[in-house]
């Protein structure tokens with residue numbers, strides 16, 4: 001039964017070869033005659049050709065100058081735009097199924113399903129920023145393999161929270177093996193050493209108080225985490241909400257601010273410090289939008305872009321008038337609206353000042369933050385915040401790869417992986433064009449076509 005359901009879910013994304021397929025024979029693909037947005041933030045290249053061989057980009061340039069190797073598969077993409085696959089610097093995997101959240105959902109089957117969902121939406125690389133169980137290492141290794149047809153996976157292992165504090169157990173329903181909650185600086189250092197031994201890609205630390213509901217992380221703990229991480233050659237991403245906490249972690253050397261500042265406008269001193277220290281900033285605008293948008297906009301449930309990712313359980317919840325009323329009456333609704341608008345203002349200020357901005361949504365952390373769909377919402381919210389579509393797409397591709405120090409992807413340039421997103425129309429002038437997916441490619445192999453159908457019931461643990 002479970003297998004049949006999973007198969008149906010895969011078909012919903014028009015997925016191509018299965019994960020167990022042998023590596024394909026070497027081959028050359030030439031995309032010819034369309035528009036290329038290369039992920040660098042520069043102007044699009046019109047009437048371009050991109051040559052891909054054995055999973056890597058060989059050349060990009062004008063179509064009339066391109067040499068088409070003998071035997072190459074030629075794809076005429078006139079009227080379409082080729083982009084690097086999107087890269088999330090802040091998501092989670094294995095937390096949610098339907099409307100449930102908790103450790104029971106951290107299964108290989110569910111994580112693979114989510115990684116395929118990300119890929120179907122054009123997100124070809126995902127960072128699971130904490131709350132991972134020991135299974136993570138195995139799944140990450142599999143996702144790195146070029147036979148896997150879902151998104152590639154990086155992550156922070158468990159991550160480091162606060163005893164009785166963030167991330168609140170009531171919200172995450174985590175098992176004890178999903179987080180370190182050190183009570184002393186020495187315990188914090190020991191946690192980092194364990195993470196380093198497990199070769200995490202980043203260290204995650206939860207600092208803030210979740211709007212005053214739980215105790216904050218004490219400065220001596222996050223200082224110890226940052227210091228020990230740097231000794232181990234690792235960088236630290238901090239969960240914050242308020243400017244005060246962002247300022248405090250930046251002052252002691254944090255590398256990545258993993259959420260936008262959402263309580264007040266950022267000031268010149270903070271912007272200056274972020275720039276001087278080269279700290280990355282990942283706004284996660286969609287996090288707060290997701291808290292209220294499905295109650296605010298009941299018609300969103302019919303968004304065709306959402307259908308392939310919307311489980312029947314979540315659909316029923318969004319259509320439930322009582323749920324919508326409760327959501328709108330909750331004080332969290334207004335807090336989230338305020339947080340989103342502050343976050344957008346701050347993003348524009350920081351981006352324009354030259355602060356390094358990465359791409360993330362916190363998708364997958366709760367049922368409302370829907371993998372793949374969330375990333376498409378985030379792009380629109382960035383444009384509403386005042387970034388141009390080209391800037392927003394560069395953040396979601398080239399910048400997002402730079403944040404992860406991945407020099408093998410994120411741009412359409414010779415030598416990079418052919419992780420590609422082909423869309424109808426011109427997202428450089430209309431960001432919604434990125435929703436009209438024609439195909440998704442991973443290492444030169446097509447892994448998804450147009451988004452079609454509706455999501456099937458998710459696998460039950």
Ligand SMILES: [Zn+2]
Nearest residue numbers: 091129362365
């Ligand atoms: Zn998160």
